Amino acid sequence: MDRNERGVFAWLPVFTLVILAFAIFADLFIAGTDRLQGPPQRIFYIHVPSAWVAFFAFFLVFIFSINYLAKRNPDDDIRAHACAEAGVVFCTLVLITGPIWARPVWGVWWTWDARLTTTLILWMIYVGYLMLRAYMTEPEQRARFAAVMGIIGFLNVPIVHMSVEWWRTLHPKPVVMRSGGLRDLPDSMHVALWSTLLAFTLLFVCFARKRVQIERLNARVEEARAAREEG
């Protein structure tokens, strides 16, 4: 089944590594140093793609969860699980790189800005999702509960964002300076940003695919064990 992968996917990890190596090189050497922020700005190339991948992953969890409840294909449950796990990894990266950058640039590790707070809550929701999975034993029930959590958690994100935004704007605190839009970036920074985005997306696909393979093997081991106990 999964042992002998053919076609493009067999080469995906190698390809990902090459792109990733280029991206790191681009982040460190090709992109010019930001005049205002200095070297700390380079963390932007890790931070933004991680955030993008995390949101994308949680969106996939939502889609696979709906699919699972509609069709009851155990593979959809495994895919949702894999995406949630990889998503939490990238979301954790966002929450770690953010403060590392914020400390030298804003002077504080954390500020209760709407985007930061929403990301933190998002992270908590999906950690809860993984915990729910971890504390359940019956696979079919676990799949259903997790799917419900994956759907409700995702639907909730816009409301969380809206409420946090209002919470911060009704009583304004010092406004956080953000660098100008993407259009203001010089070409060298575009190369760094987009190559890292591509590399992280591929990395996410690799992680998720590997995780799906492992889970399928686990399911087979479980089946074999159950069969032996019966026979």
Place this chain on the structure above:
Amino acid sequence: MRRFFSVLLAVVEKDLRLEWRTKESLFVMVVFALLVLTLFSFAFGPGGGSGENARAVQAGILWISFLFACVIGLSRTMGVERESTGFSAMYASPADPSALYLGKVVSVAVLMGIMELVGFAVLAVLYRADVWKSAGALVLIAASATLGVAAAGTLFSAMSARTRTREVLLPVLMFPVLVPVMIAAVKATEAHLGGAGWADSRDWIRLMLVYDVVFLVAASLVYEYILEE
């Protein structure tokens, strides 16, 4: 439609009668809320500290204590279902799962409402908050927040009650999802306790109502997957 409501009312009646006979949840919820309200006074100073910030602190204390107390009530009401194989019965019954869910939400909300009445009274006494002046607004705020908490709480406690860790998981699942309700309830309560009134609270109440509708609809649709065996 009539059948839907008769199922809903039957669940509410069953839950409230059970509570009336055993008095297991409400009593603990009220005492627990009281305890938390008192403890916060030690943490922030008598009356939630002094100065302008006191009203904000009081509103925060009030809703945190309600939320914590609600976790206790929820674990109890779903624990009963688990112990008495209520989930299997609900799954086996031909009743609409949404009606079963909404019935549970209503009964949880009623218990919370009673607890909140006591909570507001205690706030008025211990924290010298002028609750009467804006009683109407506070009732509206409490009702919209309670509905949201009960909606999320019922769904997640039906899940967590059947995990290996039981009730422990409930707050972990429920609190992040309830962030919008918490923010809105605290902000709206603060507006009325501090005298700013409707101008500041209107949008927050709207937000809670939107949340309630979205959550109740979404959760009613998925509740049947929770009941399945």
